[in-house]
Amino acid sequence: MKATAIFSAAFALSLIVAPALVLADGGGGGGGGGTNADCPRGEVWDQRSGRCVKQGSALPDKVLRDYAYALAKAERYDEALDTLNLLRDPNTAEALNYRGYATRKLGRVDEGIGYYLQSVAKDPHYAQVREYLGEAYVIKGNTTAAEAQLDAIKGICGTGCEQYKHLAEAIANPAKL
Structure with missing residues (x-):
């Protein structure tokens, strides 16, 4: 009980102090x-x-x-x-995407693809998950599926967005993955 009260007080204090720290740091807009x-x-x-x-x-x-x-x-x-x-x-699109990314990077590519597909089902216009799904397909040697994700990204944000550029690069140079 005492620990909960201390945590609550510390958390409340952090909410008061944090805006001042952000302002002192120039607004926190460093990207x-x-x-x-x-x-x-x-x-x-x-x-x-x-x-x-x-x-x-x-x-x-x-x-x-x-x-x-x-x-x-x-x-x-x-x-x-x-x-x-x-x-x-x-089970949000972002959480499933991040789970897929971490899982894929641990070498469990098929499991990662499963999470990516769940993320796409939740938000078909989420370009980042399509990039990562395409990269997973490249790793599996399925360039046709990767190119389908590239086309989907093109429809979402065009050919100038970073997701399109990254996936196009991965398709062109699979060894870099």
Whole structure:
């Protein structure tokens, strides 16, 4: 009970202090996405407080999803999956995409494709999942399926978006995956 009261007080204080820290840092518009994959295992970056906090379901799903993605991009795939396991709603297009990404990067490509397909079913206009799904198809040697994802991305954001460029590069140079 005492620990809960301390955590609640610390969390409330962080909500008061965080805006001042953001303003002191020039507004936080540096384009870094507001995540930090440098937290130790068992902690996640809380953008509101501007520091690492203990992992727990008390954090909003968006904070957990963003941190899981940052962990995955930092090649900390098991930790990313552990963080995704804390989500109250693990069946969003983003969460399924990030789970697919981390799973694929761990070498479980078919399992990753399953998560990607669930994500696409939830949001067919989500370009990032189509990029990652296409990359998984490239890894499997299915260029036709990868090119179908490239066409879908073209319909979503054109040929100038980063998802289109990344997948086109992966199709052209599969060894880079």
